[in-house]
Amino acid sequence: MTPKTKRIALILGITLLLIVLILPKIISSNDSGSRNRTPAGRDQQMQVRTLIVQPQNMGSQVTAVGTVLSNESVEIRSQVSGQIERILFTEGAKVRKGAVLVKINDDELQAQFLRAKSRLAIGEQQAERQRQLFEKNFVSEEEYKNATNELNIVKAEAQLIEAQIAKTEIRAPFDGTIGLRFVSEGSYISPATMITTLQDNSRMKIDFTIPEKYAGEIKVGDRVSFSVQNRPMQFEGKVYSKDSRIDQTTRTLRLRALAANPQELLLPGSFATITVVISERKAMSIPTYALIPELRGHRVYLYRNGKAESQPVEIGTRTEDMVEIIGGLQAGDTLITSGILQMRPGMAVRPIGNKQAELQ
Numbered sequence: 001m002t003p004k005t006k007r008i009a010l011i012l013g014i015t016l017l018l019i020v021l022i023l024p025k026i027i028s029s030n031d032s033g034s035r036n037r038t039p040a041g042r043d044q045q046m047q048v049r050t051l052i053v054q055p056q057n058m059g060s061q062v063t064a065v066g067t068v069l070s071n072e073s074v075e076i077r078s079q080v081s082g083q084i085e086r087i088l089f090t091e092g093a094k095v096r097k098g099a100v101l102v103k104i105n106d107d108e109l110q111a112q113f114l115r116a117k118s119r120l121a122i123g124e125q126q127a128e129r130q131r132q133l134f135e136k137n138f139v140s141e142e143e144y145k146n147a148t149n150e151l152n153i154v155k156a157e158a159q160l161i162e163a164q165i166a167k168t169e170i171r172a173p174f175d176g177t178i179g180l181r182f183v184s185e186g187s188y189i190s191p192a193t194m195i196t197t198l199q200d201n202s203r204m205k206i207d208f209t210i211p212e213k214y215a216g217e218i219k220v221g222d223r224v225s226f227s228v229q230n231r232p233m234q235f236e237g238k239v240y241s242k243d244s245r246i247d248q249t250t251r252t253l254r255l256r257a258l259a260a261n262p263q264e265l266l267l268p269g270s271f272a273t274i275t276v277v278i279s280e281r282k283a284m285s286i287p288t289y290a291l292i293p294e295l296r297g298h299r300v301y302l303y304r305n306g307k308a309e310s311q312p313v314e315i316g317t318r319t320e321d322m323v324e325i326i327g328g329l330q331a332g333d334t335l336i337t338s339g340i341l342q343m344r345p346g347m348a349v350r351p352i353g354n355k356q357a358e359l360q
Contacts, residue, residue: 045350049338050303053329058283061275066208068270072174072200079167081190091180095172102195104168109161116158123151176200204259204266206237208274209252217278224257226274235259284325290337291323301336301343308336310345
C-alpha cells in the first residue's frame with residue numbers, strides 16, 4: 001500500500017470515528033428539541049388581562065376652583081365691657097357648646113343685683129299687704145294697682161341686672177376648636193375686642209362657582225370630589241346648597257358642598273380644585289384604553305371559550321379615563337383590556353387578571 005493510499009485510509013477512518021461519536025448526540029439533541037417544542041405549542045395562548053363588565057356610576061364632569069370653609073366659624077367677643085377676671089380655655093383645644101371661655105369681673109353688677117333683690121322683697125311685701133287691704137275695702141283699687149306695678153318694675157330691673165351678669169360669662173356657642181387668643185387676664189375689653197376664634201371643623205364647606213351654562217344641570221345632592229394643595233389625597237362631598245341667582249359680573253353660579261372631616265385633615269381657607277359630576281346615572285362603562293376605534297365605529301375584544309372575539313359597540317359619554325357603552329355589551333361580559341394591538345379575532349388567549357374590583 002502506497003503512502004498516499006495509507007493517508008487516505010487514515011482520513012476515512014478518522015471521519016467514520018467522528019461520525020460514530022457525534023451522531024448519538026445529534027439524535028439526542030433532536031429528541032430533546034422535540035420534547036421542548038411540545039409545551040411551547042401548548043403555550044401559544046396569549047396572556048391577557050380582563051375585567052367583568054358591570055354598570056358603573058357615570059356622568060359629565062365640570063372642573064372648578066373654590067375655598068374650603070369651616071362648617072361653623074365665629075369670632076369670640078364680649079357683649080359687655082369690663083376687665084377679664086379669668087381665661088378658661090387653652091389655645092387649640094376642643095370645647096363643648098356652653099363651656100365658659102372667659103369670665104369678666106362682675107362685682108359691681110353683683111352689688112346692683114343684691115340691691116335689686118332687696119327692693120324686690122320689699123315690693124312683694126307691699127303688694128301683698130295692699131292686696132289684703134283691697135280685699136277688705138280698706139284701700140282703693142288704684143292703690144292696689146300702683147303697688148303691683150311697682151313690684152313689676154322692680155322685677156324687671158332685677159332680671160335686667162341678672163342678664164348683664166350672665167353676659168360676663170362668655171360661652172362657646174357650639175362644639176369646636178379654639179383658635180389663638182388675643183387677650184390676657186386683666187385686660188379691659190369691649191364688644192369691639194376680639195378674644196379668640198372658634199371653628200367647627202368636623203365637617204367642611206366647599207365654596208365654588210361654575211359657569212352659567214351648567215346652572216341647569218347641577219342639583220343639590222350631586223357628588224363632588226376635590227383636592228387641596230397641602231394634602232395628596234382626594235376628598236369626597238355632596239352639593240347641599242346653591243345660590244338663587246347668577247352673578248352678573250362673572251356669569252357664574254355659586255354653590256356650596258359639604259364634606260366629612262373626621263380626622264380634620266382639611267383646614268379652613270385652603271384652596272380647592274373641585275370636580276363636579278353632573279347628570280350622574282348607572283351606565284355600562286369600560287376603560288378608554290380597551291376601546292378600538294374604526295372607520296365605521298368602535299369595537300372591543302371579549303374573552304369567550306378561551307378565545308378573543310371581536311365585538312362592535314356603540315359609545316356614549318366619555319370621561320377622562322372611561323367611556324359609556326350604550327350598545328353591544330351586557331353585564332357579565334369578560335372584556336379584554338391588554339394586548340389589544342396584537343389581538344386578532346379567534347386568537348387563543350389566557351386571562352391572567354381581573355380588574356372588576358378596581359372599577360367598583
